[in-house]
Amino acid sequence: MTLLYGRGYASVNYPTGMNLGGDPSQALIHATTMGGFVVSLSSVDLGQGLKTVVAQCAAETLGMPMENIIIDTADTDTGPHCMGTFASRGTHRVGNAVIMAAREARDVMLQVAGDELEVDAGDLETDGTGFVRLKGSPETKIHISDVALAAHFKQGRTISGRGIFLKERNYPVPETGEMDPDSCQAHACSVAEVEVDDETGVVTVLSLHNAYEIGRALNPAMATQQVEGGAWMGVSHAVFESTEPYYPASRDHGPIDFNEYLMPGPGEIPVQTSVILERPASNGPFGAKGIGEMTANAPIPAIANAIFDACGVRLTTMPFTPESILRGLDALRA
């Protein structure tokens, strides 16, 4: 038995969003009587952190603390329209819609505050801690809770804003094939190191080194988490899990639960290092691009290339099982 060492790399371009018949997301914001800002969305947070990121976008644009933002993703039947959280589009589409809505709400907030302070709304600014104040004269200020009370009970106004981000449908130029199917593209490169056991065919992923260019990382901790958690999924796709060849045609055979569906556990994870490069996208919310799905993609071809480097077997079908490695080695020896 020999353990064969190999190293491989892969680079990916990944589109943010998609090109259906137009790709919109909408956001509505309104202030409560207490000065909270409810951001109503139909965009679903499955645990990826969308609520956190769009709350950051709303807080930053309104000039209010994060604690004042209430994200309500209650109901896709009754909420403002969203195409969905897929295609790595959430942060980009929903973030842009929220910024647009927050700008409109901010304008009304400043007008209400201006009337209360008897100054021009254009001379007002926010201090980020909950106050609206006069530029150059910071003692002339009013707290958002008083602004909201005045709007509701004195001025009879709704502090609210509407936002929609629409990526319009784009058609290819027939002569050249040229088109604009997405809003921007993120880029990544992963380097994988593997060990291949030439007797059992087992592939062990030793390490993954990832570099991601994602526009701006709106929440660096979550972006890094996404890169490394996604890379784990990539390792899983590459050497562990498969529902093939049964899914989706039939669920009568093949894995149906965690006992049969193999995934790497905490004892089988590679060492990872990750670098985030920020090159803000002009059409992204504060420059962000989508990072969701691509994080599971780059590791797979990198691992395939590392296997080739280790033992000369070129695999193109996932997962790279011990059987496929051994058959490949046999073919090389034949």
Place this chain on the structure above:
Amino acid sequence: MKIVNLKVNGVGKAFIAKPETTLLLALREQLGLTGAKRGCAQGACGSCTVLLDGEPVVSCLVPAVTVDGSDVATVEGLADGDKLSHVQQAFLDGFATQCGFCTPGMIMSAEALLDRNPNPTRDEVAEAISGNVCRCTGYEPIISAVLDAAERARL
């Protein structure tokens, strides 16, 4: 049907259980403790992990009527007021969570490990949480957080 008495997080509780009522179901639906999660309901994901007389168990496979008189610890009982346990604080500080679904089970497995082995190696931590599935983090931040919690407990 049987009346089951448990000490849950130090407090005596009684409830009526059918033969098929699992400990997980009783905790979540009869005692209102929704920290333990129902991921697979077949003992394979660990999201329902609680401590039964100090030992980690997958509560979805424990019929409640079989544990009458036992001591049960869930994630809700770890904090002392606002003061989180070392494991909880280390998870928070180390961002060892993304969607959070696996977190209560992970934390209970980690608490059980540190109870019996205050100085675990990396491999021992990986072993201790190997019955807990996480779909988000890639496990690395979780392992680091458990090692960090062990470190905090030593100080």
